Amino acid sequence: MRLEDHQIMVRDTAREFAENELKPNAAKWDAHHTFPAEAIAGLGELGFLGMLVPDSYGGAGMDHVAYALALEEIAAGDGATSTIMSVHNSVGCMPILKFGTEDQKQKFLVPMAQGEKIGAFCLTEPQAGSDASALRTRAVRDGDHWVINGSKQFITSGSEGDIAIVFAVTDPDAGKRGISAFIVPTDTPGYVVSRVEEKLGQNASDTCQITFVECRVPAENMLGDEGQGYKIALANLEGGRIGIAAQSVGMARAAFEAARDYANERETFGKKIMEHQAVAFRLADMATKIDAARLLVHRAAELRDDHKPCLTEACMAKMFASEIAEEVCSAAIQIHGGYGYLKDFPVERIYRDVRVCQIYEGTSDIQRMVIARSLAD
Numbered sequence: 001m002r003l004e005d006h007q008i009m010v011r012d013t014a015r016e017f018a019e020n021e022l023k024p025n026a027a028k029w030d031a032h033h034t035f036p037a038e039a040i041a042g043l044g045e046l047g048f049l050g051m052l053v054p055d056s057y058g059g060a061g062m063d064h065v066a067y068a069l070a071l072e073e074i075a076a077g078d079g080a081t082s083t084i085m086s087v088h089n090s091v092g093c094m095p096i097l098k099f100g101t102e103d104q105k106q107k108f109l110v111p112m113a114q115g116e117k118i119g120a121f122c123l124t125e126p127q128a129g130s131d132a133s134a135l136r137t138r139a140v141r142d143g144d145h146w147v148i149n150g151s152k153q154f155i156t157s158g159s160e161g162d163i164a165i166v167f168a169v170t171d172p173d174a175g176k177r178g179i180s181a182f183i184v185p186t187d188t189p190g191y192v193v194s195r196v197e198e199k200l201g202q203n204a205s206d207t208c209q210i211t212f213v214e215c216r217v218p219a220e221n222m223l224g225d226e227g228q229g230y231k232i233a234l235a236n237l238e239g240g241r242i243g244i245a246a247q248s249v250g251m252a253r254a255a256f257e258a259a260r261d262y263a264n265e266r267e268t269f270g271k272k273i274m275e276h277q278a279v280a281f282r283l284a285d286m287a288t289k290i291d292a293a294r295l296l297v298h299r300a301a302e303l304r305d306d307h308k309p310c311l312t313e314a315c316m317a318k319m320f321a322s323e324i325a326e327e328v329c330s331a332a333i334q335i336h337g338g339y340g341y342l343k344d345f346p347v348e349r350i351y352r353d354v355r356v357c358q359i360y361e362g363t364s365d366i367q368r369m370v371i372a373r374s375l376a377d
């Protein structure tokens, strides 16, 4: 894959940031469940929190390939930080860029793109995950406000974030066309963080249950037209999925590199374990899978940059990259032997962090479902 100069610069900048600011801290943040506030501020200074937003709205005006390259590098440094970055850029900023009014862009998008405000995406509910149209959260018009009541589940940055894109039913008789989207600052009364979840991995990124209790938002905070919410959600998940795929590649690469380095140091039976064919072949398979996943990610990102349809390609990239990433991380632990199971080595954390990539922003089975639809006559 041939990269342009600005893409190489983005990749190298992100790699340096990951090496210096993320890798040395990732284990500590994971152990103490610390939100990486300083690192997020650093990403903002580098322009990585408004990557896809034009400079006229305070962003870096980058293409999706550059974005995928940056996310891969940030994920190689710390999976949790890359999740905050991915959700913020793709399903936080992009819905406002694409569907927002000029006033909404000035008020909400500009500070988000400059990294002053962090975005969250409130679609999923306790009983509506894969079946995203089965929402129960209701928004009822009351004069010049909408009043939101309901529960949202698995919300990245739900507690640490500042601006939430919230989907709610405004017309219960209209099915998918009865869902609308709202921009809700998280300091709005009635936006309640009811639980910060305990998770297998990605402990530095908060995942929350949010309850909306008579949460009143001004009518001008509706995003897009009334009834357009479901379409807004799905359209932005498409780009989000390319981001999750890039993250998966980054985490897989970090685990692979740790295993490769270990294999070149560790000796058994009088030689480096790299010289045992079983280990060398395992590493060869890992490297091949990572490269294949990256090519799928870049194909989807290029299509998006060319404004061509890429739903199927985004789903293929996410499904494949997230699944091989778990395989690669598992193999990396195997190469480390018993040490791979210890927290002293990074592969233990990366293995935990990468698992969710097969679940959030659409499970692997949902990706397969969407891909299969494109195969039907």
Ligand SMILES: CC(C)(COP(=O)(O)OP(=O)(O)OC[C@H]1O[C@@H](n2cnc3c(N)ncnc32)[C@H](O)[C@@H]1OP(=O)(O)O)[C@@H](O)C(=O)NCCC(=O)NCCSC(=O)CCS(=O)O
Residues within 6 Å of the ligand: 087, 121, 122, 123, 124, 129, 130, 131, 132, 133, 153, 154, 155, 156, 157, 176, 230, 231, 234, 235, 236, 237, 238, 311, 360, 361, 362, 363, 366, 369, 370
């Ligand atoms: C399972 C699903 C794929 C099912 O989708 P549907 O069959 O319900 O959708 P459709 O009827 O095909 O489409 C509805 C509507 O939207 C338009 N649409 C669909 N896809 C796109 C797109 N990619 N771009 C633009 N528009 C799109 C479509 O044309 C229809 O419009 P019209 O009615 O024709 O006008 C789907 O439900 C699905 O993807 N489910 C998984 C949901 C998911 O990924 N959830 C995780 C969300 S992440 C979260 O909430 C946590 C936040 S986090 O922190 O990450």
